[in-house]
Amino acid sequence: MKLNLSFYYFFYFATIGIYVIFFPNYLKNLGYPPEEIGILFSALPISRFITPFFFQKKAITTTIFKISIVISALIPIIFFINNFFIYLIGFTILGVVWSINFPYIESLAINKLGAHYGKTRLWGSVGFVAVALGLSYFNVNFIWLFLILNLITSYFAFYFINPNFSISKYYEKIDFLKEWQFWIALILLQISFGGFYNFFTIYNLSNGIPKEINGWLWTIGVVAEIVIFIYQYKFLNKNNSLFYIKISLFMTSIRWFILYLFAGNILLIAFSQTLHLFSFAIFHTAALMYISSKYKNQTLAQQFYAGIGYGLAAFLGSFISGYLYGKNLFLYEAIIVFIAFLVIWSKK
Structure with a gap:
């Protein structure tokens, strides 16, 4: 199981890398203006936000999971057609099926691996x-x-259709008021x-940091998360997950403040x-452990x-940052x- 999850x-995430890093410039080279690229890249996060509401009274069945995997594998074919509305439909559908596939497997992974989740x-x-x-x-x-990466990802996703790897399903709705501090904190963080x-x-370039150095600065962040994923199992169970959520929020505030200063x-x-x-x-693993312990319908919670x-918070963050951009961006x-x-600090 661990090997297939890996x-x-x-x-x-190799697929996500293409979507995040290279797809925007690919569309730019095709002649799409910035406003159309912005619309296209808002479709996926918004559809990821809306999709879970359709599962408030219905768990993800094996049939739904299979269909979403097949669609995920094949939908990139339509991206060979250079048309704004085709791309919009494609990104919207990807948002829907990714909102079904990935949380299902994430809930399975955190349920089976616990604090060892990070090593996978x-x-x-x-x-x-x-x-x-x-x-x-x-x-x-x-x-x-x-397309190829989507096909390979879908191939490994089919492995988890096996009933031996299913998690318990409950048809309860997600009560956001029950854990409102967590959800507000999640939104503000993102x-x-x-x-x-x-x-x-752009911020670094405008402050004199060369383009080549920027690539390595991005890499440092990813390497740091890889290292902590390897070792976090040693300490995550020593305190409750809420403790690590709190400290992660505080250290992220310090991180942005350093960029500003x-x-x-x-x-x-x-x-x-x-x-x-x-x-x-640390935040991601602790958050998954936290909501898995608070909600019986783990897949829907994921x-x-x-x-x-x-989805929603990423969309809002992208929109708001455009208005905040300037020398004080990271102070804000x-x-x-x-x-x-502060919102989640008092929660026990």
Whole structure:
């Protein structure tokens, strides 16, 4: 099971790497204006946010899981057609099926592996880095590679249709008020990431950091998350998951504040990138463990975690960061995530 999960994470996040890093520039080279690219890349996170609401009264069945895997494997074919509305439909459908497939497997992984989840999940980070660095040196047809990676990812996803790997299913709705502090903190954290994902490179370039150095600064963050994924099982069970959520929020606030105070300082910005181990790796694993312990309908809880955090909040963060961009961008982002820390601090 661990081996198949590792392969799944590797190829899934390699696919995400193409979508995040290279697809926008690919569309730009096809002649799409920025506003149309913005619309296209808002379709997937919004559909990821909306999809879980359709499963409030119905669990993901084996049939639904199979259908979504097949669609996920084949939908990239339509991207060979250069048409704005075709791309919009494609990204929307991908958002729906990814909102079904990935949370199902995530809930299975955290349920079976617990604190050891990170040692398997790290292969997703490896896949992302492999694409980010590898495709920087090779010219390939991104649509063909996107299709092939989706096919391989779907192949490994089919392995988890086996009933031996199913988790218990409950048809309960997700009560957001029950854990409102967590959901608000998640939203604010991911909103704060909007400035980082959209403007980190631009911010560094404008402060005199060369393009080549920026690539390594991004890599430092991913390497930090890989390292902590390997070793987090040693300490995650020593305190409850809420403790690690709190400290991750606080350290993320420190991370953004360093970017604000020391713009252009390569060494300190490199140090701030190591804090990605809190911002993503520790927070992510602790959050999955937390919601799995609070909600019986674990798959649906994972769907909402992905849909709200990486769908709605990511969309809002991207939108808001455009208005906040300037020399104070990361000061604002630090304040946003510190508010998240204050929101959840008093929760026991």
